Amino acid sequence: MLKKSIALIGFYIISLSACTKQAPPAPMPVASPASTMQSTATVKQLMLGAVIPASDIVFGVAATTPADDAAWAKVQANAIVITEMAKLLIDSPRKMDDGEWISKSQALYDTAHAVATAAVEKNVDKVSDAGNNLYDACDGCHMKYMPSRQGSAGNPSQ
């Protein structure tokens, strides 16, 4: 019995010292993938590639009620994508100035975020109302910054 315990203690000591003696694994050199990624999209490309298709899904809710959970999840996801686009709009090389460009991008973020919240509730009226505010945020920026729309009011997709 005693021999067994001594043997056991011995085993613990050996395994403990084996642990402490073990050298920490050398850090593997990891190439940062971000180092090769550059933000090159223009404002127009963000509009065409993400903001317009995502907002089409959002604006579509007023006309056609999402049929199931998957359809609502798609609405929410597209609203969230617009919030991400708002963040990209204020990044270099797209930022136009440090004043209204920021506040109008913030309005895009806030209104799209409200759409996403309403989509979680699966509430058509709330999504439609939030969608109208989103539309106003699009329009507000275009009136000042879109070359073909400056000073006008109306459809943000014209």
Ligand code: HEC
């Ligand atoms: C912070 C400013 C800003 C916001 C917010 C914004 N846009 Fe734009 N958008 C622009 C600018 C600037 C252009 C013009 C880009 C160019 O022609 O170089 C543009 C262009 C467009 C165009 C024309 C693209 C083309 O073919 O020339 C459409 C359509 C458009 N935006 C839709 C939207 C919609 C829909 C929203 C809202 C969901 C939105 N935009 C929100 C700044 C904004």
